[in-house]
Each structure stands twice: as C-alpha cells, then as structure tokens.
Amino acid sequence: MKKLTSLLVAAAVALPSVSFANAPFVPPVPEIAGKAYYLVDFYSGQVVASSDPDKRIAPASLTKLMTGYLTYKAIKEKRLTLDQKLTVSHKGWTTGGSRMFLDPKIPVSVDDLIKGMDVQSGNDACVTLAEAIAGSEEAFGQMMTAEARRLGMNNTQFRNATGLPNPEHYTTVHDLGILASAIIREYPEFYKTYSLKSFTYNGISQPNRNLLLYRDPNVDGMKTGFTDDAGYNMVASSRRDGRRVISVVVGTASPEARAVESSKLLNYGLQFFDTPKLYAASKPVSEIPVYKGDAKKLPIGFASDVYTTVLKGQSAQLKADLTTSQPVIAPIKAGQVVGKLVVSLDGKKVLERPVVALKAIEQGNFFSRLWDSIKLMLGW
Missing domain, CATH: 3.40.710.10 (DD-peptidase/beta-lactamase superfamily)
Known part of the structure; x- marks a missing residue:
C-alpha cells in the first residue's frame, strides 16, 4: 500500500490594513521598585x-x-x-x-x-x-x-x-x-x-x-x-x-x-x-480542499478572536502566514485543528495560533471516496 505523504501548504493571509504615522521613540520599561x-x-x-x-x-x-x-x-x-x-x-x-x-x-x-x-x-x-x-x-x-x-x-x-x-x-x-x-x-x-x-x-x-x-x-x-x-x-x-x-x-x-x-x-x-484585532472568531479566513467527504471545500478560521500586541506604528508591518496539513481527508470535526497561523514582524515571530475547521464534514458516498482515492494516488 502506497503511503500518502503530508505536505505543508503555505498561504499568505491578508491582515487588516491599519495606517499609522512613523513609530515614535519608545522609552524603556520604567524602573520598578519591587522584587x-x-x-x-x-x-x-x-x-x-x-x-x-x-x-x-x-x-x-x-x-x-x-x-x-x-x-x-x-x-x-x-x-x-x-x-x-x-x-x-x-x-x-x-x-x-x-x-x-x-x-x-x-x-x-x-x-x-x-x-x-x-x-x-x-x-x-x-x-x-x-x-x-x-x-x-x-x-x-x-x-x-x-x-x-x-x-x-x-x-x-x-x-x-x-x-x-x-x-x-x-x-x-x-x-x-x-x-x-x-x-x-x-x-x-x-x-x-x-x-x-x-x-x-x-x-x-x-x-x-x-x-x-x-x-x-x-x-x-x-x-x-x-x-x-x-x-x-x-x-x-x-x-x-x-x-x-x-x-x-x-x-x-x-x-x-x-x-x-x-x-x-x-x-x-x-x-x-x-493590540489590533487580526481575525474574528468563527469567521472563515480561507477554504481548503477536502478529500473523501460530502463536501469538497472546508472553511477554516479561529476558535477565538486573534489579537497581537505591537509598538504603536507597527501594525501595518505585520505579516501573516497560514499553513495547513495536506491532504485533508474526511471525516472532519468542527473545531479540529487543521493548521496554524504565524504572525511575524521584521522576520521575527510575534504570534502563533491553531487554525481550525469551522464546520464538520462527513464521509462522502462510496463512489466519491473511490474517486478521491484515485486522485490522491495519482497526485491530481
């Protein structure tokens, strides 16, 4: 039996556009007189x-x-x-x-x-x-x-x-x-x-x-x-x-x-x-293909609102990369982790969050599962 290899599919995710003037000088953390x-x-x-x-x-x-x-x-x-x-x-x-x-x-x-x-x-x-x-x-x-x-x-x-x-x-x-x-x-x-x-x-x-x-x-x-x-x-x-x-x-x-x-x-x-809000809970940010299911596309997103904290003036410089494991094969449960989001600033990771399925997808009928098995075997 041929083993299917899981591949990572990366997709740039557009962040909300936030415009700020040049970031002001940020002083160091104040001296705190405590243990x-x-x-x-x-x-x-x-x-x-x-x-x-x-x-x-x-x-x-x-x-x-x-x-x-x-x-x-x-x-x-x-x-x-x-x-x-x-x-x-x-x-x-x-x-x-x-x-x-x-x-x-x-x-x-x-x-x-x-x-x-x-x-x-x-x-x-x-x-x-x-x-x-x-x-x-x-x-x-x-x-x-x-x-x-x-x-x-x-x-x-x-x-x-x-x-x-x-x-x-x-x-x-x-x-x-x-x-x-x-x-x-x-x-x-x-x-x-x-x-x-x-x-x-x-x-x-x-x-x-x-x-x-x-x-x-x-x-x-x-x-x-x-x-x-x-x-x-x-x-x-x-x-x-x-x-x-x-x-x-x-x-x-x-x-x-x-x-x-x-x-x-x-x-x-x-x-x-x-602390800009990047994504809302339960709102689809993308769709990914699903094999052997009763639907061909799976909406994905986040279980809770996604925020990140940056210096004032840096929000527009954030970059997000969303990766999902492929192939995704039914059945899929709502809330199941299917990937991750990494948000970076100037090449440094500032946030990582799991990406989840926003709805359940059950197995398809015999013929659709058979056809998808052939496509997976041939790499279609």
Missing part, C-alpha cells in the same frame, strides 16, 4: 514587560484571587448560590490578619462573603468559603493547587485560602497574571466586585486598599496583599480605548509604592503599544 513584576496584554496574552517573572514569591492576600476563582466556579456549577447562608467556623473566626468581622451567631450570604473577600480582604470570609466548597481549608488548598495546574500556573503551590505565611505556599508574578486574566475572561460578572471602593458589613465599613481605584478612572480592579515576608503586593488592571492590560507588582515598600509602581507599568503598556 518582581509582570505586565500582560489581556486580549493578546502577550507579555509587554517583566522582571523575574518565574521567581518564587509569597503572594500574601493575592492568594484570594484563587479563592475567589474557585468560589465563582462553584457558583457557576451550582455548588453554591449567592443567597446561600454560611456560618463562620471557630477556625475562620479566630484566623488572624485582615477580617470582615463575621459573627459566629449570625449566618452570612455567599454574596456578602465574596465582597468581604474581594474588597475587605477578609480572612474569615476566605476560610468560610473554603470550608463550604471543600470541607476544610486544607482540602481547599489542594483544590487551589490543582486548579492552578489546570490553568497553566506551573510554579504555584497553595496551602491555605488566605495567603497567611507558609513556606510551602508560593507563586510567581507570571502565574498571578494567568490567574487574573482567567478571572476577567471567565467571570466578568464577579470581576466587577474588585472595583467596589468600600463594603460595609456588621456595621463596619472598610475601604478597598487598591489606591488606583481612587486615582485612575481606567483602573477597575483587582487585589492587594501584604505580609512582612512578602512586602506590599498588587495585581491591577486598566482599560483604555478598547484595550486592557494587567500588571503584577510584588515586594514593594509601602501601600503608596505598590500603587505608584503599578501605575507606571499600566500606563507604559497602554501608552506605547497597540
């Missing part, structure tokens, strides 16, 4: 700037982003409801650090616990939610680490829901960027909680410790943290002109410093870069 930092474009997923992105750090209350993520997931999966009432355990009530001042005699709604966690950074709220979801905070820590691995946070390990010091509890600024992006993308309805400037519970009003919420109208979240070991940490997100960037800054010297350093990064990313 590590990370700046990522939310839509493209590309790293704009970083320093020691994979260095292990103590997250402190940035841990609560994962506690929140698993809480939002439990609500989405109907394992919790927003109006469900929970009672703080003795462990939760006696946990030190920041609190929302739960009363063991008064049940509290999951909705209030989320606000107490996200706005007030309440450790008592975190322990209460962790125990409701996993039975114990220890089991919840294992769940947190497993979820981190699923998200691609490969240098993270959680031991508690609060971020209180533990030598086996660590993460990286890169991994925190992954987590922040996941919350914004998957749970936008809960992300809004991080923009609340204060929350009152049990007669006690506490302000959000994210100082940028009061200073920059473009900043709409996310979370701060502090321990003596970690220093002052912050994850922040800002959107402007249809773009969004996420910064992670850890190990600064004060609440003021973490706000100032985060603002430097956010403004750098928004001021000097663009």
Whole structure:
C-alpha cells in the first residue's frame, strides 16, 4: 500500500490594513521598585514587560484571587448560590490578619462573603468559603493547587485560602497574571466586585486598599496583599480605548509604592503599544480542499478572536502566514485543528495560533471516496 505523504501548504493571509504615522521613540520599561513584576496584554496574552517573572514569591492576600476563582466556579456549577447562608467556623473566626468581622451567631450570604473577600480582604470570609466548597481549608488548598495546574500556573503551590505565611505556599508574578486574566475572561460578572471602593458589613465599613481605584478612572480592579515576608503586593488592571492590560507588582515598600509602581507599568503598556484585532472568531479566513467527504471545500478560521500586541506604528508591518496539513481527508470535526497561523514582524515571530475547521464534514458516498482515492494516488 502506497503511503500518502503530508505536505505543508503555505498561504499568505491578508491582515487588516491599519495606517499609522512613523513609530515614535519608545522609552524603556520604567524602573520598578519591587522584587518582581509582570505586565500582560489581556486580549493578546502577550507579555509587554517583566522582571523575574518565574521567581518564587509569597503572594500574601493575592492568594484570594484563587479563592475567589474557585468560589465563582462553584457558583457557576451550582455548588453554591449567592443567597446561600454560611456560618463562620471557630477556625475562620479566630484566623488572624485582615477580617470582615463575621459573627459566629449570625449566618452570612455567599454574596456578602465574596465582597468581604474581594474588597475587605477578609480572612474569615476566605476560610468560610473554603470550608463550604471543600470541607476544610486544607482540602481547599489542594483544590487551589490543582486548579492552578489546570490553568497553566506551573510554579504555584497553595496551602491555605488566605495567603497567611507558609513556606510551602508560593507563586510567581507570571502565574498571578494567568490567574487574573482567567478571572476577567471567565467571570466578568464577579470581576466587577474588585472595583467596589468600600463594603460595609456588621456595621463596619472598610475601604478597598487598591489606591488606583481612587486615582485612575481606567483602573477597575483587582487585589492587594501584604505580609512582612512578602512586602506590599498588587495585581491591577486598566482599560483604555478598547484595550486592557494587567500588571503584577510584588515586594514593594509601602501601600503608596505598590500603587505608584503599578501605575507606571499600566500606563507604559497602554501608552506605547497597540493590540489590533487580526481575525474574528468563527469567521472563515480561507477554504481548503477536502478529500473523501460530502463536501469538497472546508472553511477554516479561529476558535477565538486573534489579537497581537505591537509598538504603536507597527501594525501595518505585520505579516501573516497560514499553513495547513495536506491532504485533508474526511471525516472532519468542527473545531479540529487543521493548521496554524504565524504572525511575524521584521522576520521575527510575534504570534502563533491553531487554525481550525469551522464546520464538520462527513464521509462522502462510496463512489466519491473511490474517486478521491484515485486522485490522491495519482497526485491530481
């Protein structure tokens, strides 16, 4: 039996025409007074700037982003409801650090616990939610680490829901960027909680410790943290002109410093870069031939919108090359990967994305399959 060889067929793909004046001088990344930092474009997923992105750090209350993520997931999966009432355990009530001042005699709604966690950074709220979801905070820590691995946070390990010091509890600024992006993308309805400037519970009003919420109208979240070991940490997100960037800054010297350093990064990313949308999800960019199917052409495209991040003025210089494996033989499933897109700038790859089938193609009848087999054998 003759073996058919898979060939790569390359096709230049026309990118949207974007006209800019000559690119202005772009200064280097500003000096950031912290142990590590990370700046990522939310839509493209590309790293704009970083320093020691994979260095292990103590997250402190940035841990609560994962506690929140698993809480939002439990609500989405109907394992919790927003109006469900929970009672703080003795462990939760006696946990030190920041609190929302739960009363063991008064049940509290999951909705209030989320606000107490996200706005007030309440450790008592975190322990209460962790125990409701996993039975114990220890089991919840294992769940947190497993979820981190699923998200691609490969240098993270959680031991508690609060971020209180533990030598086996660590993460990286890169991994925190992954987590922040996941919350914004998957749970936008809960992300809004991080923009609340204060929350009152049990007669006690506490302000959000994210100082940028009061200073920059473009900043709409996310979370701060502090321990003596970690220093002052912050994850922040800002959107402007249809773009969004996420910064992670850890190990600064004060609440003021973490706000100032985060603002430097956010403004750098928004001021000097663009994130053009290259292709829309589920919209055909080309058609390729299919053999032995009930159709002869397969529309191909992308499962999600495709963005890339470049310096301002460089969008028009992008070049895209789309390659597909040939021959493509039915049956083909919708969403099946059939090739890849590589976007380059000045000969350097800036983006790679899988190209997928936009519809299913079933096998054709006996005679069409026979005829296509003959064509493949003869190289027609």
